[in-house]
Amino acid sequence: MTHIDPDPTAPNLFDRVLTDDELEDITAAEEISSAVTFSTQSFDVAGLVLRLDRGSMLVPTYGKDDARIDTDGFQRGFVWTKAQMDRFIESLLLGFPIPGIFLVKQTASNRLLVLDGQQRLLTLQRFYEGIHAKKEFSLKNVSEQFKGLTYKTLGDSLQFRLDDSYLHATIVTTDGSAEMNEAIYQIFERLNSGGTQLTAHEIRVALSAGPIIELLERLNSNESWRGLYGPRSARLRDQELTLRIIALFTNADKYARPLKTFLNSFASTVRQPTDTVVAASKLFEQAAEVLLPLGPSALRNQGASQINAARTEAIFVGAMRAIADGRLTTNLQLAIDALDKDAEFVTATTRSTADKDFVLLRLDKAAKAFSA
Incomplete structure (x- = not known):
């Protein structure tokens, strides 16, 4: 289900709506930040x-x-x-x-x-x-x-x-x-009620402007990633997805709901990318290159016409883990087929996708599927 967001500058209908995940991001309660x-x-x-x-x-x-x-x-x-x-x-x-x-x-x-x-x-x-x-x-x-x-x-x-x-x-x-930055983020989020409603990432990009956003944009411009994802998102959904992948690859053990707070904290912490983040970005590019022959359908649930963010982050993190361990399977399509037949994986990418148990479950299953 999607929620109409009247943005006349968006190039297509999909970029004019808020997804369920985005709606949850901007409405989910978080811990009260420092007083201002x-x-x-x-x-x-x-x-x-x-x-x-x-x-x-x-x-x-x-x-x-x-x-x-x-x-x-x-x-x-x-x-x-x-x-x-x-x-x-x-x-x-x-x-x-x-x-x-x-x-x-x-x-x-x-x-x-x-x-x-x-x-x-x-x-x-x-x-x-x-x-x-x-x-x-x-x-x-x-x-x-x-x-x-x-x-x-x-x-x-x-x-x-x-x-x-x-x-x-x-x-x-x-x-x-x-x-204090998180407190100001929350102030703006509460101001963000009229006109074209901003997504959590559209606020976050300004929040962490600098090297980390430049790195994400470089990943978002990667030719193999673009071949898998498709046209650029006017609402920066593709760039946010690269952030989710890098954050979960490096910090999955620290994940907690709401997703926006997890990503805010990660982006703020690595505003100057660490060696670990730089290494993860290289694994992202390698994963995009090896996954490209599978085509865009690899990132979509069966029968769906749009990218599934939860599925995409799991597939990328799984492939990145396998590459890092030197155990990437030679039959990637077989791994994708196995995931499509795994009822628990399908559930974890379609229902309550921000739930910690489902996040960790789908990452683990994808990593095992891609490991030889």
């Missing part, structure tokens, strides 16, 4: 734009390792339409109330990172700059009195009104520790 310190402050629009231009306020983006950022960012790409941007500027010119923004303050650098409010802040920055999508930023989707105006042509009165408009901000202070 926060304050409230009002910023005038001109001051916000100046901070963005100077870099004292940053908008982190997925998978981008920015040396200036020592805390987590939680942003998707810029997704507002031009009409939304125009109407936001118009609302400020009309003096309408605007929703507040959430910021994270880095104690080490005193920089402010945008936790929630990217669309509004970047719209302001681009309107002041006068350029959006390599075109002049003039207002079009607005009432007649504002049509065709740019920031420069607003005139003094409207410029002053816009400059002196205020956005209220909630500012969370963090020391960059893993405990």
Whole structure:
């Protein structure tokens, strides 16, 4: 069963829905993280734009390792339409109330990172700059009195009104520790309720931006993996699956529900990949190469048209274990057929797939099937 998630930018229906696993990820309760310190402050629009231009306020983006950022960012790409941007500027010119923004303050650098409010802040920055999508930023989707105006042509009165408009901000202070990062993750997850609902991994990628995400993206770009998985997922499901495989290969004994917390902890711990993780990534590539001749159907349950994440992680971890032990069977198809006929394996990849007993069961069965 899937749950419709109206994302008009997604290329196909499958990438516009949340799977049962993803729905469980974003709704499952977890242990309460450390308490956070926060304050409230009002910023005038001109001051916000100046901070963005100077870099004292940053908008982190997925998978981008920015040396200036020592805390987590939680942003998707810029997704507002031009009409939304125009109407936001118009609302400020009309003096309408605007929703507040959430910021994270880095104690080490005193920089402010945008936790929630990217669309509004970047719209302001681009309107002041006068350029959006390599075109002049003039207002079009607005009432007649504002049509065709740019920031420069607003005139003094409207410029002053816009400059002196205020956005209220909630500012969370963090020391960059893993405990505080998890608390901020939970804050964003609770904010993540409108528009296109983010998956746990879409938040996680920003949470752990840097070398570990770069490694995952390299694995996700591996030709053999792409041949098995198929087209890229606009919702980063393929990249999350590489993380699940590496995490379970190296840390299966530490697995516990909910899955999102296990993966968050792993990604945070190995933000700078360890030798063990690097070795596991090489085994992943070897497994993808030897599994490729079996075709994409190897990662799908019989009769299914979509990748089964639980089955895929088991098959990959099983093959990786066999390769690491020097015991990989020469008849991989026979191993796949044996797993398809194993009722316990099928159950463990189709029901309560995040349950620890089922996770360990399917990994063990796959490893034995692939071992000569």
